Amino acid sequence: MLSIKNLHASVDGKEILKGLTLEVPVGQVHAIMGPNGSGKSTLSRVICGHPDYVVTEGSITYEGVDLLAMPIEERARKGIFLSFQHPVEIPGISTAYFLRSALNAQHKARGEPEIDAIDFLKVAKEKAKLVELPAALLNRPLNEGFSGGEKKRVEIFQMTILEPKLAILDETDSGLDIDALRVVAGGINTMRSPTRSQLVITHHQRLLDYIVPDVTHVLMDGRIVKTGGKELAHELEEKGYDWVKREVAAGVAL
Amino acid sequence: MTDLITWKASLPTPRHEDWKYTSLASLKQADVKPVVVAPVIAARGATVETRTGDVPAIDDVVVQVDEHVHVLVHEGADAVVTIAHATPAGALTGANVHVHVPANCKLHLVERFAGNDVFVHVPATTLTIGAGAKVRYVRVVEDAPKGFHLGTVAADLAPDATLALASVVLGGRISRTRIDVKLAKGSTIEMDGLSLAGKDALVDHHTFVDHAEPNATTRERFRAAVDSGGRAVFTGKVIVRKGAVKTDAAQHTKTLLLADDAIANARPQLEILADDVKCSHGAAVGRLDEEALFYLRTRGIGPDDARRLLTKAFASESLATIDDGPLRASLDVLVDRWLAGLSS
Numbered sequence: 292m293l294s295i296k297n298l299h300a301s302v303d304g305k306e307i308l309k310g311l312t313l314e315v316p317v318g319q320v321h322a323i324m325g326p327n328g329s330g331k332s333t334l335s336r337v338i339c340g341h342p343d344y345v346v347t348e349g350s351i352t353y354e355g356v357d358l359l360a361m362p363i364e365e366r367a368r369k370g371i372f373l374s375f376q377h378p379v380e381i382p383g384i385s386t387a388y389f390l391r392s393a394l395n396a397q398h399k400a401r402g403e404p405e406i407d408a409i410d411f412l413k414v415a416k417e418k419a420k421l422v423e424l425p426a427a428l429l430n431r432p433l434n435e436g437f438s439g440g441e442k443k444r445v446e447i448f449q450m451t452i453l454e455p456k457l458a459i460l461d462e463t464d465s466g467l468d469i470d471a472l473r474v475v476a477g478g479i480n481t482m483r484s485p486t487r488s489q490l491v492i493t494h495h496q497r498l499l500d501y502i503v504p505d506v507t508h509v510l511m512d513g514r515i516v517k518t519g520g521k522e523l524a525h526e527l528e529e530k531g532y533d534w535v536k537r538e539v540a541a542g543v544a545l
Numbered sequence: 546m547t548d549l550i551t552w553k554a555s556l557p558t559p560r561h562e563d564w565k566y567t568s569l570a571s572l573k574q575a576d577v578k579p580v581v582v583a584p585v586i587a588a589r590g591a592t593v594e595t596r597t598g599d600v601p602a603i604d605d606v607v608v609q610v611d612e613h614v615h616v617l618v619h620e621g622a623d624a625v626v627t628i629a630h631a632t633p634a635g636a637l638t639g640a641n642v643h644v645h646v647p648a649n650c651k652l653h654l655v656e657r658f659a660g661n662d663v664f665v666h667v668p669a670t671t672l673t674i675g676a677g678a679k680v681r682y683v684r685v686v687e688d689a690p691k692g693f694h695l696g697t698v699a700a701d702l703a704p705d706a707t708l709a710l711a712s713v714v715l716g717g718r719i720s721r722t723r724i725d726v727k728l729a730k731g732s733t734i735e736m737d738g739l740s741l742a743g744k745d746a747l748v749d750h751h752t753f754v755d756h757a758e759p760n761a762t763t764r765e766r767f768r769a770a771v772d773s774g775g776r777a778v779f780t781g782k783v784i785v786r787k788g789a790v791k792t793d794a795a796q797h798t799k800t801l802l803l804a805d806d807a808i809a810n811a812r813p814q815l816e817i818l819a820d821d822v823k824c825s826h827g828a829a830v831g832r833l834d835e836e837a838l839f840y841l842r843t844r845g846i847g848p849d850d851a852r853r854l855l856t857k858a859f860a861s862e863s864l865a866t867i868d869d870g871p872l873r874a875s876l877d878v879l880v881d882r883w884l885a886g887l888s889s
C-alpha cells in the first residue's frame with residue numbers, strides 16, 4: 292500500500308529525514324516508535340504533503356503511484372488520513388459543518404453523491420457514539436477550547452467518518468486518560484480491515500496493547516533503524532532507546 | 546431635494562482627515578439623478594410617521610430630503626422593526642429615519658440596504674434611546690459591485706441604556722458607514738462590525754464614541770476580510786471627556802488580507818481627558834493560517850474551498866452575537882455569495 296524508499300526531507304534547510312525506508316503492505320498495522328525529535332511527525336507530514344517540507348531524495352509510492360507528485364487534498368481523496376499530533380483549532384466553523392464539507396469534497400472528487408446535513412448528522416451521531424464523543428461537541432467550533440483528549444477523540448471520529456485506506460495516527464494516545472485510551476483504541480480498531488492499513492506513531496506500548504501491530508519500527512535520527520514484531524514495543528518500554536542506539540553504532544540493528 | 550452639481554462639489558476629498566483613505570473620486574463620475582425612495586418599514590410595537598422640515602442630525606456626507614420618517618416605539622413595548630431600503634439603478638437617494646425608543650423599552654431593529662447597478666445611497670439613521678432601554682440594531686449593507694453607500698448612524702443614549710449594534714457590510718464599489726454614539730451615565734454600546742471588501746471594493750467603518758459622562762462602557766469589535774485590489778478602512782475614535790470617570794472602553798480590530806494587493810488601514814484614535822478610566826485597543830492584520838489550510842486540505846478540501854471555509858469561519862465569528870435565527874441564516878447566505886465571488 293505504502294512504499295517509502297531512501298526518503299530525505301528538510302525543513303528550513305535542515306535535513307530531518309535522512310534516508311528513510313519503510314514498507315506498509317495492505318491490511319497491516321505498523322507501529323513507529325522513536326525518541327523526541329527523531330522525525331516521526333515530519334514523516335507523517337511529508338506523507339500528507341505539507342508545503343514546508345522539501346523532499347530532496349527518495350520516493351513515496353501509494354497504491355503504486357507516485358505520492359510526491361500529488362497535491363495534499365488529492366492524497367486525502369485517494370484515502371490517506373492523518374490524525375494530527377496537534378490538531379488545529381478553527382473558531383467560527385462547527386465541527387459538524389467542517390466534517391461534512393470534508394466528506395462532500397471527497398465524495399465529489401470520487402464522483403459519489405453528496406450528503407445533506409440531515410443524513411450527515413445521522414451518520415455523525417452514530418460514529419460519535421463509537422468514540423463516546425458527546426453529540427453537543429459537533430455543534431461547537433472545531434477544536435476550539437476542546438481538551439487535549441477531546442481533540443484526539445475528534446481526530447479519530449473524523450477518521451471513522453472519512454473511512455481512509457491508509458490512516459496515520461501521530462501520537463493519538465498522548466493526552467488521553469486510561470478510559471479514553473481504551474475507547475479511542477476501540478474506534479481505531481473498527482477501521483482495521485484486510486483492505487486498510489494503519490501507521491501508528493506512539494511513545495507508549497500501552498496503546499499497542501489495544502492496537503496490536505503486525506510490525507514495529509524504531510525511527511531514530513531520520514531513519515528506520517530497527518524493525519521487529521509486536522514484542523519490540525515491550526522491549527523498548529523496558530530498556531529505552533539506548534540499547535538500540537548502541538546496536539546501531541555497532542552496526543547490528545535492523 | 547439635493548442639487549446634484551452642488552452636492553457632488555461639496556463631497557470631501559482625501560485631504561480631509563476623516564476621508565484620508567476613502568477617495569470619492571469614482572463617485573463623482575457616477576451617472577445618477579436625485580430621486581426620493583421611501584424605505585419599506587414593518588413595525589410591531591411602534592408607529593411610523595412622516596414629518597417634513599427636519600434637518601440631518603450628523604455632520605457628514607448627507608443628502609437633503611424633505612420628508613423624514615419617524616419610528617416611534619410605544620411606551621413599555623418590546624418592539625420589532627425592520628426597515629428595508631432598495632435603491633434603483635441610477636438613483637442618488639437617502640432616506641432619513643429617526644427611531645425613538647422611550648425609557649425602559651426593548652427594540653429589535655433590523656435595517657437592510659440593497660441596490661441595483663450604479664447608485665449612490667446616502668441614508669441617515671438616528672436613534673434616540675431612553676433611560677434603561679435596550680436596543681438591538683443590526684444593519685446590513687448588501688453587496689452591489691457598482692454601488693456607492695455612504696450611510697450614517699447617530700445614536701444618543703440616555704443613562705443606563707444599552708445599544709448592541711452589528712454592522713455587516715458586504716461591499717459595493719465604496720461603502721462607508723459612519724457611526725456616532727453619545728453615551729450618558731451608565732450606558733453601554735456594543736459594536737460588532739464586519740467589512741467584507743471583495744475585488745476592488747472599498748469598505749470603510751468610521752466610528753466615534755463620545756463618553757461624556759461617568760460609568761459608561763464601550764465594546765467595539767470590528768473585523769474585515771479583503772480580496773485582491775480591495776481595501777478595508779477602520780477609524781475608531783473614542784473620546785473620554787473630562788469627568789467621564791470609570792469609563793470602560795475596549796476596541797479591537799482584526800483584518801484578514803486575502804491577496805498580496807489587498808489593503809487595510811486601521812486607525813484607533815483614543816482621546817482620554819478623564820482620570821480613573823479603563824481603555825484598551827488592539828489592531829491585528831494577518832493572512833489565513835497556513836497550518837489551518839494544511840489541516841483542511843489533509844481532509845480532502847481543495848485549496849480554494851479551504852481558503853473560503855477559513856474566511857467564512859473568520860466572518861462567522863463576527864456574526865456570533867446575532868441570535869435571531871432567520872436573520873443569521875440570511876446573513877450566512879450573503880456571506881457565502883460574497884465568498885463565491887472571491888478572486889481565488
Ligand SMILES: Nc1ncnc2c1ncn2[C@@H]1O[C@H](COP(=O)(O)OP(=O)(O)OP(=O)(O)O)[C@@H](O)[C@H]1O
Nearest residue numbers: 302303305307325326327328329330331332333334
Ligand atoms: N519548521 C522547522 N524548522 C526547523 N526545525 C524543525 C521544523 N519543524 C520540525 N523541526 C525539527 O525537526 C525535528 C523532528 O521533528 P518531529 O516533529 O518530526 O519529531 P518527532 O519525532 O515527531 O518528535 P516528538 O516525539 O517530540 O513528537 C525536530 O528536531 C524539530 O525541531
Ligand SMILES: [Mg+2]
Nearest residue numbers: 331332333376
Ligand atoms: Mg511528533
